[in-house]
Amino acid sequence: MELLFQYIVAGVTYGTIYAIVAIGFNIIYNTTGIINFAQGEFVMLGGMTAFTLKEYMPLPLAIVSAVIITMIIGALIEMLFIRWLHKPSVLRMIIITIGLSILIRETALHIWGEGVTALPYFTGTSLSSVNLGGVFVSPQVFWAVGISSVVVVLLGVFFNFTLLGKQMRACSANREAARLCGISTQNMVTLSFMLSAAIGALGGCIVSPITYIQYDSGSQLAIKGFTVAILGGLGNSTAAVAAAMILGILESFSIWALPAAYKDVVSIAIMLIILFLKPSGLFGNAASARLKEY
Amino acid sequence: MLRIDNLVSGYDTLKVIQNVSIQVNPGEIVSIIGANGAGKTTLLKTITGLLRPLSGQIQFDGQDITRTNTEKIVLLGCSLVPEGRQVFAPMTVRENLILGGYVQYKRNQGSVVLKDLARIYKLFPRLMERETQFAGSLSGGEQQMLAIGRAMMARPKLVMMDEPSMGLAPLVIKEIFSIIRMLRDEGATILLVEQNAKAALRLADRGYVLETGKVILEGSADELLENDDVKCAYLGKVKKEM
Numbered sequence: 001m002e003l004l005f006q007y008i009v010a011g012v013t014y015g016t017i018y019a020i021v022a023i024g025f026n027i028i029y030n031t032t033g034i035i036n037f038a039q040g041e042f043v044m045l046g047g048m049t050a051f052t053l054k055e056y057m058p059l060p061l062a063i064v065s066a067v068i069i070t071m072i073i074g075a076l077i078e079m080l081f082i083r084w085l086h087k088p089s090v091l092r093m094i095i096i097t098i099g100l101s102i103l104i105r106e107t108a109l110h111i112w113g114e115g116v117t118a119l120p121y122f123t124g125t126s127l128s129s130v131n132l133g134g135v136f137v138s139p140q141v142f143w144a145v146g147i148s149s150v151v152v153v154l155l156g157v158f159f160n161f162t163l164l165g166k167q168m169r170a171c172s173a174n175r176e177a178a179r180l181c182g183i184s185t186q187n188m189v190t191l192s193f194m195l196s197a198a199i200g201a202l203g204g205c206i207v208s209p210i211t212y213i214q215y216d217s218g219s220q221l222a223i224k225g226f227t228v229a230i231l232g233g234l235g236n237s238t239a240a241v242a243a244a245m246i247l248g249i250l251e252s253f254s255i256w257a258l259p260a261a262y263k264d265v266v267s268i269a270i271m272l273i274i275l276f277l278k279p280s281g282l283f284g285n286a287a288s289a290r291l292k293e294y
Numbered sequence: 295m296l297r298i299d300n301l302v303s304g305y306d307t308l309k310v311i312q313n314v315s316i317q318v319n320p321g322e323i324v325s326i327i328g329a330n331g332a333g334k335t336t337l338l339k340t341i342t343g344l345l346r347p348l349s350g351q352i353q354f355d356g357q358d359i360t361r362t363n364t365e366k367i368v369l370l371g372c373s374l375v376p377e378g379r380q381v382f383a384p385m386t387v388r389e390n391l392i393l394g395g396y397v398q399y400k401r402n403q404g405s406v407v408l409k410d411l412a413r414i415y416k417l418f419p420r421l422m423e424r425e426t427q428f429a430g431s432l433s434g435g436e437q438q439m440l441a442i443g444r445a446m447m448a449r450p451k452l453v454m455m456d457e458p459s460m461g462l463a464p465l466v467i468k469e470i471f472s473i474i475r476m477l478r479d480e481g482a483t484i485l486l487v488e489q490n491a492k493a494a495l496r497l498a499d500r501g502y503v504l505e506t507g508k509v510i511l512e513g514s515a516d517e518l519l520e521n522d523d524v525k526c527a528y529l530g531k532v533k534k535e536m
């Protein structure tokens with residue numbers, strides 16, 4: 001029983017980071033229709049930058065700075081590589097964002113080397129734990145789940161209750177009509193890259209103490225995040241959170257049943273199965289898909 | 295209000311609009327009629343900056359807007375009710391209308407948005423009933439009302455409508471036209487593009503007939519209604535359809 005719970009906790013922890021990456025995918029996908037394969041690199045950049053900065057400042061400040069720096073990088077990427085493209089094809093966008101992810105990864109290798117980095121635990125140490133009815137859970141898990149939940153709630157408020165959020169949704173619903181309302185769709189696209197980058201970077205910081213981060217952590221996270229985004233139905237962030245928990249827990253249990261090396265196979269297999277059987281995602285239904293494209 | 299001189303526009307290599315000159319004066323309802331593919335939508339998209347003209351000049355309210363971007367043109371007070379309504383389907387009716395008033399915030403007039411919302415709801419009581427419904431779940435006629443309401447929320451000096459009667463049942467078309475008449479009586483300046491020539495000309499002060507990208511005829515609405523070519527090519531056809 002306790003072992004079961006232990007697996008679930010581990011699954012939720014991984015699920016949290018997958019959810020963060022998937023939400024980043026969805027924000028950019030919703031405003032632009034682009035699947036940004038460099039999304040995982042934002043996570044890596046956040047974790048690595050915070051690791052460097054924490055030598056010079058307190059940890060919370062280092063994290064905030066890392067998020068802001070990654071956000072600026074996200075804006076620059078959009079302005080330099082995406083903005084001037086005139087109605088690019090999907091294939092071209094895939095190639096460009098994969099190219100960007102390689103570029104960022106190699107730059108990170110150059111700056112930070114191959115070493116593995118980890119931020120310190122936000123509270124306590126790697127040895128401290130919280131006793132939850134006989135199960136010992138690292139406090140960092142609470143930080144990760146807590147901060148991610150706050151992020152999800154804040155995003156919901158932002159998209160549903162602020163004018164800027166509504167503008168972004170309008171831009172994703174119908175770009176031409178948004179322009180006819182006087183909305184600068186170009187700025188919305190830049191903003192979506194900044195938002196995704198910031199969320200990714202924050203995700204990188206909160207999981208860094210648990211999972212460690214190195215220069216090439218991004219691509220693996222991108223695959224997981226992408227799987228989750230598809231599993232939930234591209235563009236649907238609430239569903240992505242649920243899907244992330246499912247994948248995280250499945251992976252966690254797979255270690256129990258299969259050799260650890262097969263952990264990643266689980267997510268790839270799920271992604272392929274979903275793509276074959278239900279490309280609209282686990283929670284996507286035809287009606288809502290139609291509403292979106294209308 | 296709007297003055298177009300020798301406008302040439304189209305897509306890549308295809309010139310759709312060829313040397314079109316059109317004028318709309320303040321307080322006027324001007325109608326552009328033309329068959330499928332005449333270039334009506336292309337013309338309106340070019341005016342609103344969604345398409346770049348190849349040559350010619352567009353002036354709005356005394357300003358050259360030939361190469362101005364759409365956001366700026368809307369801010370200046372020139373709004374378009376696009377063909378096929380183009381409402382924000384996954385957003386509520388209310389959100390659609392608020393976004394229509396977005397330029398008011400840019401003009402630092404954000405305080406009037408809610409007042410205008412009430413005005414639009416008075417004009418379209420049906421939209422008020424469906425305030426919290428997703429725009430995509432509305433009927434075609436309601437979506438058209440929403441599209442018109444959304445454009446009016448910007449308090450445009452000129453509102454252009456691209457085939458507001460398209461794909462609607464005769465009874466609904468009547469309703470839409472009575473709303474346009476109401477806007478006219480309130481003093482709005484309207485450029486109305488229609489295939490439904492008879493109804494459009496009955497409402498308009500003046501009209502232009504567009505054929506394969508050229509203005510082949512222009513005059514007062516009454517003149518056009520009486521014109522034999524128009525009767526034969528547009529009014530007769532419309533009668534048969536209805």
Ligand SMILES: Nc1ncnc2c1ncn2[C@@H]1O[C@H](COP(=O)(O)OP(=O)(O)OP(=O)(O)O)[C@@H](O)[C@H]1O
Pocket residue numbers: 305308310328329330331332333334335336337377489
């Ligand atoms: N995106 C596009 N790319 C290339 N050609 C286009 C495009 N849109 C329209 N056209 C062409 O431009 C011409 C005029 O089209 P337009 O939509 O302006 O006509 P319209 O008068 O609005 O017709 P309708 O009454 O059917 O709406 C047509 O021949 C059409 O094939």
Ligand SMILES: [Mg+2]
Pocket residue numbers: 334335336377456457
């Ligand atoms: Mg048209």
